[in-house]
Amino acid sequence: MNAIVERIADFLKKYPPFNILSFEELTIVALNIKVINLEKNKTLFQIDDVLHDSFYVVASGTINLSVISDAEETLLNKCVEGDVFGLRPFFAKNNYMMTAKAREECIVYTIPIATFRPFVAQNEEVLNFLLESFASNTSNPTDRENKGKLLSDNVIFSSQPSEIQHFQSLSYNKMPLKVPPASIIKEVAQLMTDNLLDNVIILDQNLPIGIVTDTDMRSKIATGRFPITSTIDTIMSSPVITVVENVSLAEAQLLLLKYNVSHLCVTQDGSIKSEVKGIITEHDLVVAQASNPGFLIKEIKRAQDAKELQKVRTKLSDLIQTSIAKNIPLLHIINIASEINLAIIKRSVELAILELGSPPARFAWLSIGSQGRKEQLLITDQDNILVFEDVAADKYRDVKDYFIKLAKKTVGTLQKVGYEPCPNGHVASNLQWCKSLTEWTKQYTNWINSPGENRNENCSIFLDYEIAFGEPKIEEMLTDIIFNNVKKNKLFFDYLGNDALRKPPPISFFKKFNVEETGINKDKFDIKIRALMPLIDAARLFTLSQNIQGINNTYMRFKQLAMVDSKHSEIYLNCAEAFLTLSKIRTLEGLKNDSDGQYINLEDLSKVDKEKLKNALAPMKELEDLIKDTFQLTKFS
Amino acid sequence: MLEWLKNINKEHPEFWKNYHSKFEKRSSRYVILSTQNTGLNPDKDVILSIGAISVINNSIIVGDSFEVILLQYVYLHENGLSNEFIIESKQPKLGEREAMQAFIDFIGNAVLVGHRINLIVDFINVALEKMDCGKLKNEALDIEIMYRKLMDITDKEFSIDALCDIFKIRKSEESSSSEDAYNTALLFLKLKSRLGLN
Incomplete structure (x- = not known):
């Protein structure tokens, strides 16, 4: 040979x-x-x-x-x-x-x-x-x-x-009742009743020629227009509207509206000249819709208390899980999940306002940290701040009082939904994080111009924010304050850069994963601190230094950086992809263990996944060098 | 110089005439070939095996390949060399004449490509001469020259193994003319696209 x-x-x-x-x-x-x-x-x-x-x-x-x-x-x-x-x-x-x-x-x-x-x-x-x-x-x-x-x-x-709903597949009755045209109406009605079904397909030579539903029974029999002894073909609706087997939810909806019918007949090739495979009813569509994102958002908007919101959040977890299993790109899932998270926060603030009465001043409720970056797939902590507009000195106390109350209620609702308050107390119900625009301006100016003054406090999570409720102008003003202050502020970049580099390395000198050495997570890999955080920190650092405003998401930040700083675009693009891979691994781990997925049990990973994880960590080294190079780190190192 | 005169009265074999007639049209087929010889001197040494495979439209056509082991018993015996590999090999074996005829039929008017193709062509021409045939008419491309051209290097030699290493082509453990021809074909595809030849 x-x-x-x-x-x-x-x-x-x-x-x-x-x-x-x-x-x-x-x-x-x-x-x-x-x-x-x-x-x-x-x-x-x-x-x-x-x-x-x-x-x-x-x-x-x-x-x-x-x-x-x-x-x-x-x-x-x-x-x-x-x-x-x-x-x-x-x-x-x-x-x-x-x-x-x-x-x-x-x-x-x-x-x-x-x-x-x-x-x-x-x-x-x-x-x-x-x-x-x-x-x-x-x-x-x-x-x-x-x-x-x-x-x-x-x-x-x-x-x-x-739109996930567009390709959501439907489940429907695949064993519909079938009768010949000469069947007696009374017997067919009995058959439908026995089978608890509201429809029957009339077959002639195995092909669908008509359908009889409860509506036909009501309008044609109960009204006395036809005797119950006539044959079924006298009252059937014909022709039937047929569809192919794997019709999507959206298509089925359109057909129901277009033909003004309540049932669709599924046939092998989608025409009336082929074998019947099932019946789709309006009810099937409602069931399918119950887990689509648009429906979830509507449900959130109607929710009256934390309990109802919590139900929606549980459904979101299911949605995320099925979406990942269906291989829908993670970026879409993240987008949808963050929209839903945002809607829940918004509704929580609304519920508090409904209880407390309308606010005495304009304000903005900002999600910070991972929620602010719209990267929250699993239930993690809530981090938020409240900024209210400046008011006359004599009114200040009452106003602040109101907003503290509002924040306490909202944080409480969110906690019941499942978002535990941040262990560092970064929530708006904390006196320190619920204050007027002037106070916040001072706060940010202080953080940026004398970084590291208070070692225990990490200001970087305050640099990722997203308005969840309130006055968008306030968010814009904060952005202006930050970007005006960081311009050419070497000291601050120095500080942020060192902060990004301070994270423990993910891979040891011997190309082994660095795992936790003690504690309940012994031998597990801390994907949050060792892998995701350095990427998140670096993306923030570079977007600030490149004066890229309005992009809070780490993936999008890297994408944008690749465009602005084309010399290093390959590093940025690799990081963007690595970020998605790592997020996916974390999400899968979280869904599996019903946790926030911070610690990965390496033994559970397949060889392929381990390799994927290792590959996703590879771009970090280059990124690290780029940070050192760009900001010439010396002062804090 | 006067070679054509030497041959003018000789009647060429049928297959050779047939070969000539193929050159009326230009070929878009490349045949990548490799040989194993007893040495480097075409006049003293002989071809032991030939492996060849074609490339059409930038694809290596696996089904369009050729391999043969030449039964050089006389030469091996005279020079006291072992003929064990001939006995062991599962590849088709033919005497030199039959092998050359089959080879000529296979290449037709294709452009020949090989590593140090000139030497290969010289060997083949010597074998053809013994059979009352003329010299090969095919155009020929050399892989090493293509690489030198690509890198703009003139003063360095590159063995086939060195080129495979440069282009990260995995070599299999056993080497044969066919294996070499296949690797050369991969090199050819890579060099061809890099040099923008289409």
Whole structure:
């Protein structure tokens, strides 16, 4: 046998799905392979390209699979040696829905679909592997927890990616009642009653020709227009409105409105000329909606007390979990989660105002820290401050009194929802953090111009803020104060820079994870302090020094920095991606243990995840050097 | 110089005429080849094996490949060399004549590519001469020259192994002409795109 064919077959047999095939079969595959070389950043195929007649295996290098969503490239997956990708031609006829691009120089094996299809047809295991890879968007479905759950959600990135509800799949009755047209109405009504169903499909030669619902029974039978002894076809609504099996919530809603019906009939190919697969009712839509973000926000707005808000927060956790399982890009999940968090805070303030009466002065309720950066996926602490406008000296006491009360109530509500007050007391109910604009101006000026004066106090979390309720002008004024003060303030950057560098390193000299040595979290990895905080601190530091205003999110900060400071854009982009990876690991850990995910149990991580974690820590070293370099750190070090 | 005169009255073998007729059209096919020889002198040494694979449209076509071991029993015997590797190898074996004919049929009018291609071509030409054929007509590209050109280096030599290391191409443990040809093909793709040849 040809040595090259043998070499390629030997390579393939190490990886799924090829490991299922015999060596003879692999030889046939190898004989038909074309080998291509992709230079770094070269695109193999992109969204909307016509399907190729081949699929691909990475022989060396890394291929990035990404989708464009919200005008931004979102990485779906990285394919490394042995991964298969570009499977779409096996299962679909429309164009590619993702982009495959070489992250570094790659050698890729091109396998013609025509060559491989017989093996797929003959071998169910191979088919299943390909289907799962295709559906999950990940290269190796055996890595994933929801193995075997074949969702039609693989097209989720097609049109409107930002709305989760758009691609939410529906669950519905897949065993509808079916009767022939000549059935007697009375008997059909009894059948429906026995089965507790409000609809029945009329089949003629196995094809749906009409539907009878409770409405028909009311309007056509109970009114006496037809006797209960006539045949069912006399009262059926015809034709039925049919849809395909994996219809999305949004589509189903539109169809119900468009045809003014209450039921949709699911058929194999979506036409009335094919087999019935189920019935979607309005009720199914309501159930599906109950866990969509828009609905959650409405529920928050209507909530009357902390208990109702808490219910919504629990649902949000479910939503986050399912979204992550469905491989929806983390950035979207973060955006939605922070909108919902924000709505909860807002409603909490509103509830307090409803109780205390309208405020005596304008004010702003600001979330600070992780909430301020809109990075809160898991329930963590609440950190917030209250700023009220300056009032006449004689009114000051009453005004401050009111706002303290307001803050106490709000913080209390949030605590009941599940946000514990910050252990350092960074909450607005604290006298120190509920004050007038002038006082805050002094506070910020003081922090910035004499940094480190009070060693016990870390002002950096006050530099990430987001208005949750109140007067946006106040937030703007704070921003002005901060940016005017930090301009050319070497001392302050020095301080922040050293603060960022002071975090304990994540990886030891011997390339091992630095884990906790004592305490209840012994042997666990502190992902918050050792990995996320340095990135967060650095992003803040650089955005301040580059005078980038209005971007509070760490990921967005790095993205923006990459644009402004193009010389170091690669470092920033790597950090942005690392931040997402680390956040995801933390979120998964948190969801698993119902904690804030700060401590990662390394033993529970798969080898792949451990590698991912290690890779995400790699950009930190470069970032550290960049900080030292940019700010010429000396004074505090 | 007067070589063509020497051959003018000789009747070429059928396959050679056939080979010539292929040059009426220009080829978009590259054949990347590698040989193992008993030494470096085309006049004294002989080819032991040939491995070749084609590149079309920037893709290595695995199915379009060629490999052969030449049965050089006489030469090996005369020079007291071992012929064990010939016996052990599972690859197709042919006498020099048959091998050269098959090789000529395989390359057709393709552009030949190899590491130190001139030496390879010299060896092949010597073998062809013994068979009443003329010299190879194919265009030839040299990998080492391509790399020198890319890096703008003139005074340094690069072995095939060195180039593989530079481009991070993994070599397999056993070396054969086919393996070398495949690695050369990968090098060729990389150099071709870097040099902007299309």
